[in-house]
Each structure stands twice: as structure tokens, then as C-alpha cells.
Amino acid sequence: METLFHRRRYLLEIHASNFNIRSFAERTAMNSPIQGTAADILKVAMIELDREMQERNFQAKLLLQVHDELIFEVPEEEVESLQKLSRRSDGKCCKLIRAIKGR
Numbered sequence: 001m002e003t004l005f006h007r008r009r010y011l012l013e014i015h016a017s018n019f020n021i022r023s024f025a026e027r028t029a030m031n032s033p034i035q036g037t038a039a040d041i042l043k044v045a046m047i048e049l050d051r052e053m054q055e056r057n058f059q060a061k062l063l064l065q066v067h068d069e070l071i072f073e074v075p076e077e078e079v080e081s082l083q084k085l086s087r088r089s090d091g092k093c094c095k096l097i098r099a100i101k102g103r
Contacts, residue, residue: 001029003036005044042068044094052085 002008009032013025046062049070053060060078064071074082 001032003033003040005040041094
């Protein structure tokens with residue numbers, strides 16, 4: 001299978017004779033392009049956000065990524081600016097047929 005960003009995942013188990021192993025590989029093949037593309041988008045957004053933060057000399061630090069969430073350590077005076085910046089770069093990191101909307 002392949003994501004929209006052309007990252008590939010090979011599923012050799014798709015040809016397994018064992019029904020359970022083959023079925024798991026089939027489900028993985030259906031789900032991986034969606035989850036993999038979401039991970040690719042988040043990675044691009046993180047890179048873009050980091051670039052913007054460096055350009056603006058933010059003191060905030062990206063500490064952790066958990067699924068589709070980013071955890072920052074942010075000085076009080078940068079909280080509002082970082083919120084606006086992160087929301088803006090969230091949907092603008094790549095062009096897709098349909099727009100992606102954050103929360």
C-alpha cells in the first residue's frame with residue numbers, strides 16, 4: 001500500500017495461507033493509506049510550524065506528538081500567538097482535493 005505522499009508499506013502477509021493472518025493484512029491494507037497519509041500530513045505540518053516558530057524567534061518548544069496532537073512548552077506571552085499560528089498551518093501544509101479542518 002502507499003500513502004498520498006508515496007510512502008510505502010509492504011504487507012507480505014497478504015498472501016498468507018492462514019486466514020487470520022491474511023485477514024489482518026487485508027484490514028491493514030485498507031486502513032494504512034488513511035492513517036499513513038494522516039501521519040504524513042502531520043509531519044509536514046510540524047516541519048512547517050517549526051520553521052515558522054524559528055522565523056518568529058518563538059521561545060516555545062515542541063515536546064511531544066501523541067497521535068494527532070502536539071504538546072508544547074510555551075511561555076505565557078506566546079500562547080495566543082502560537083495557537084493562531086498552529087491553527088493556520090494545520091490546514092495549509094498540503095493541497096488536497098478537500099480541505100482539512102482542525103478543531
